[in-house]
Amino acid sequence: MRLEGSCHCGNVRFRCQAYAPVPFMHCYCSICRKTAGGSGSAVNLGARADTLEIEGREHLGVYQAKIREGDGGCRVSSARRHFCTGCGSALWLFDPEWPELVHPHASAIDTPLPEAPERVHMLLDSKANWVGVPQGVNEVHFAEFPEESLEAWHRRHGMLDET
Numbered sequence: 001m002r003l004e005g006s007c008h009c010g011n012v013r014f015r016c017q018a019y020a021p022v023p024f025m026h027c028y029c030s031i032c033r034k035t036a037g038g039s040g041s042a043v044n045l046g047a048r049a050d051t052l053e054i055e056g057r058e059h060l061g062v063y064q065a066k067i068r069e070g071d072g073g074c075r076v077s078s079a080r081r082h083f084c085t086g087c088g089s090a091l092w093l094f095d096p097e098w099p100e101l102v103h104p105h106a107s108a109i110d111t112p113l114p115e116a117p118e119r120v121h122m123l124l125d126s127k128a129n130w131v132g133v134p135q136g137v138n139e140v141h142f143a144e145f146p147e148e149s150l151e152a153w154h155r156r157h158g159m160l161d162e163t
């Protein structure tokens, strides 16, 4: 599915071809909620990196989060979170460990997205206390990461776009 996205001020516009366009996966980790999720979570989509076209590249900032380790150490995340330096909108995540993929934030997408038949709520162990998580039969909860990938979830629901 062809997706068009932009930041709020309009300095950055982008397009990409998404194999996983359904906004079903809500991440409540501290990085997502502080950098991209004012309501307490952020939603990532899956797209092919070689299809990403960017206008306004000079307005992009890149953030690599520092992640605290259990042993008290700290490492820098390989994931590069791209945002607009003019307005702060979170745009997409690119990780050179998976160079063929790019993960746009659903919040930056202007194209109407398919509605999710089931929603996944993950990294709930990192959730802020004031954030309510939707409950119900189609709301699936994980304390950490789910085992199923974005791609596998889309395939199971018959919503994978392989064009």
Ligand SMILES: [Zn+2]
Pocket (backbone or CB within 6 Å): 007, 008, 009, 010, 011, 012, 084, 085, 086, 087, 088, 089
């Ligand atoms: Zn902007």
Ligand SMILES: [Zn+2]
Pocket (backbone or CB within 6 Å): 027, 028, 029, 030, 031, 032, 033, 123
């Ligand atoms: Zn997250």
